[in-house]
Amino acid sequence: xxxxxxxxxxxxxxxxxxxxxxxxxxxxxxxxxxxxxxxxxxxxxxxxxxxxxxxxxxxxxxxxxxxxxxxxxxxxxxxxxxxxxxxxxxxxxxxxxxxxxxxxxxxxxxxxxxxxxxx
Amino acid sequence: xxxxxxxxxxxxxxxxxxxxxxxxxxxxxxxxxxxxxxxxxxxxxxxxxxxxxxxxxxxxxxxxxxxxxxxxxxxxxxxxxxxxxxxxxxxxxxxxxxxxxxxxxxxxx
Numbered sequence: 001x002x003x004x005x006x007x008x009x010x011x012x013x014x015x016x017x018x019x020x021x022x023x024x025x026x027x028x029x030x031x032x033x034x035x036x037x038x039x040x041x042x043x044x045x046x047x048x049x050x051x052x053x054x055x056x057x058x059x060x061x062x063x064x065x066x067x068x069x070x071x072x073x074x075x076x077x078x079x080x081x082x083x084x085x086x087x088x089x090x091x092x093x094x095x096x097x098x099x100x101x102x103x104x105x106x107x108x109x110x111x112x113x114x115x116x117x118x119x
Numbered sequence: 120x121x122x123x124x125x126x127x128x129x130x131x132x133x134x135x136x137x138x139x140x141x142x143x144x145x146x147x148x149x150x151x152x153x154x155x156x157x158x159x160x161x162x163x164x165x166x167x168x169x170x171x172x173x174x175x176x177x178x179x180x181x182x183x184x185x186x187x188x189x190x191x192x193x194x195x196x197x198x199x200x201x202x203x204x205x206x207x208x209x210x211x212x213x214x215x216x217x218x219x220x221x222x223x224x225x226x227x228x
Contacts, residue, residue: 035217037162045154045162045205047217059216095161104209104217105152107173109161 002026002108004096009113016086022079022096022110030054030074033099035106036081038092046092049081050099064090086117121145121212123220125205130226131196139191139223141206149209151189153182156203156222165204166191193225201227 008020022034036048049070051058058070069082079096093114097106123143131137141151150169154162164173166182179194189208193200206220 037219044203044222045156045207045219047207047215047219050216061215061217100167103167104207105164105167106154106162106207107164107167109163111161 002098004098004108004110006094006096006110006113009094009115011116011118012086013119014086014088014117017082017084018086018115019083020081020094020096020113020115022081024077024079024096024098027098029072029077033102034070034072034079035097035099035104036068036070036079037095037097037106037109038090039095039112040089040092043092048094050104051079052102083115086115088117091115091117121210121218123151123206123208123218125220125223127221128224128226130228131193132228133198134195136192136194137196137225139193139204139225141189141191141220142187143208143218143220144187145208145211145218146184146187146189148211150184151182151206151208153180153189153191154205154207155200156205157201162205196225196227198227201225 003025005023035050051070067085071080093112095112096110098108100107152167156162170182
């Protein structure tokens, strides 16, 4: 069965960096686009970034553009999110999600990893 | 700027039908997808495309579209349907590829 398992969350000071990982299993990872979506405590869902199935292209939400980098290693079935210059407002649960055929429809989600940015 | 607008909260009596709506300019071009999220859990896709349900989603969930508005209908609401529901679509403005609505809290009375 499809599984997405995020890791790498934790408490970090403003201005610092953190890298999240999402380990995928149960499907052919290299044939699916992948996204990061986040949810601040008590708030709604916010799309963060997408990367094409082969890593050839990527797009970012306005609030993270220039600070976050999405990447993937298809040989390791793993998705990454490198986060730099973290801000208090980046505090959220970060989910990775699989895309149905590059359509920006998320058919499977991980359980999420909490990132807390605080001094 | 582009956005998707949802009512913050909706309630329905047990066994009755409820419609949750999502409005935005991007819906004139792209279909909405709908996600159910229960407290402490990850979102789950319930409807996508014209009116497609992933495997395991009950057929009481259905979707429709008209102009700039997409709707999620639950026919015969069950207690377990109480959750937050989010719509999403691609963005036509070029601002960013994906938009989420603000979410609707559904209470089943």
